[in-house]
Amino acid sequence: MVTTGLVAIDSTILATAVPTIVADLGGFSSFPWLFSVYLLTQAVSVPIYSKLADTVGRKPIILIGVGLFLLGSVLCGLAWSMPALIAFRAVQGLGAGAVQPMAITIVGDIYTLAERAKVQGYLASVWAVSAVVGPTLGGVFSEFLTWNWIFFVNVPLSVAAGWLLLRRFHETVPSRTHRIDWAGGVLLTASTTLIILALLEGGHAWAWDSPQGVGTLGAGLVLLVVFVLVERRAAEPVLAPWVFSRRLLATTALIAVGVGVVLMGVTTYVPTFLEALVGSSPLASGLALATLTIGWPISASQAGRLYLRWGFRSTVMIGSAITVLGAGALAATSTSPSVLAVALSCFVLGLGLGLVAAPSLIAAQSSVGWGERGVVTGANMFARSMGSAVGVAALGALVNARMRGVEATADPQAFGGAATAVFVAVAVAALAIAVVALAMPRVGRPAQGRPDARVEPAGS
Known part of the structure; x- marks a missing residue:
């Protein structure tokens, strides 16, 4: 939970400090890259870390992730310009790419099937707390201290996470020779970097039909095809074809993927929607959004009882x-916003997603053994990252088509229509999740089982 808190707080604390950072460092046109480069490096590194975790074990990979996140946080706090801050955010993203999937994989290793949903609920509760604590700390640091402290706050958390992992988490990894792919x-x-970059920046940094947009996406797709061909012949592929x-x-x-689009x-659009159409404060709109991360852990923690009874x-x-x-x-009430x-x-969305995300991930983890669990977990989280990237691109294009460059506060009525279109698209994505859920294979009720014998928490 402490390790997950590193990523959770960082994802919410930065947004409130952006105006202060821009005022100090400049580079207003570049500040979106503070978020894009982090998402990019996090997403592309997840499958590689996950494969390595199945090879050398979870502990060294998550410790590397914590170390990289600590290094990136210190460098971000010392950044002297916007380009430097963006580069150091990439280091943070590389750390987050190991931290988040490894925490979830370790849960799959050390807890029984009956316990996993409850523990996933504990991890989700970290995000719920961070949704409130993160923006509050960001505002306090920006107003009363300096923006640098939004990164320095990660130092004690990283040290605590590393110390707890070193002292309390022990695993036995089978000793055999591996061929690294x-x-x-x-x-x-390379392929996922280009594809996600094209999706994130299309319609923003360049037009979709521009040479940069077409070239970036095209090159990424070509390299992805080459990757698939190479993986078919690799002895130990980094992302084996059997995963999909x-x-x-x-x-x-x-x-x-659908969960990524919905999230x-x-x-992205609920806070701006409330501020532009209702005139609510950033705090009020943030708290309205935080109900999603409150509903999620409530239902996730109870999901185990449901899937043990009904599957x-x-x-x-x-x-x-x-x-x-x-x-x-959300879509229906957006025409009369409150x-x-x-x-x-x-809140209802959060309740639903808690019963979707945790059980579907646990179902995937439970279908494989220790040596494949890291890859399966990483593939699932990579799919969510790709859903997020596709969601940013598709929904951003939808809003831009309706707003035509006009700011939301300048034309609230137009933005209200654009936001309603976004929420309708979110509802369609939710419906697609339901359709895919119907296609899940029917299996008997899962046995509660035992934790993996290779992992023995200290004191157990």
């Missing part, structure tokens, strides 16, 4: 139905 790692990194050829793993990955649509597929179907209900309510209606809709 260097070619696959390079091709996967098995029906359960393929459907849970598609569900993760990105809600978290993974039924639980995910229940969650997807609740998600559709929440997304539909903070209360949005907060209630986000």
